Amino acid sequence: MLSVEHVKKLLNDDTFSNKEIEEIRDGFRDLAEIIFEKWQKEKKPKEKVCPQKYTLSKKENIV
Numbered sequence: 730m731l732s733v734e735h736v737k738k739l740l741n742d743d744t745f746s747n748k749e750i751e752e753i754r755d756g757f758r759d760l761a762e763i764i765f766e767k768w769q770k771e772k773k774p775k776e777k778v779c780p781q782k783y784t785l786s787k788k789e790n791i792v
Contacts, residue, residue, distance in 0.1 A: 730758070731754055733754070740753070
């Protein structure tokens with residue numbers, strides 16, 4: 730976890746209190762966990778679906 734001092738450097742803004750810095754840091758960590766969980770679900774192999782039938786155009790109809 731990032732320290733308060735490190736987050737202060739990243740924000741480059743001295744107007745935040747330590748408590749506000751901790752809340753910002755913790756909020757971004759929560760957001761990162763949500764994004765990571767969503768990524769994990771999306772990368773799981775999905776059911777294979779048959780591709781749609783390919784229809785030939787008039788130019789491709791070869792008899």
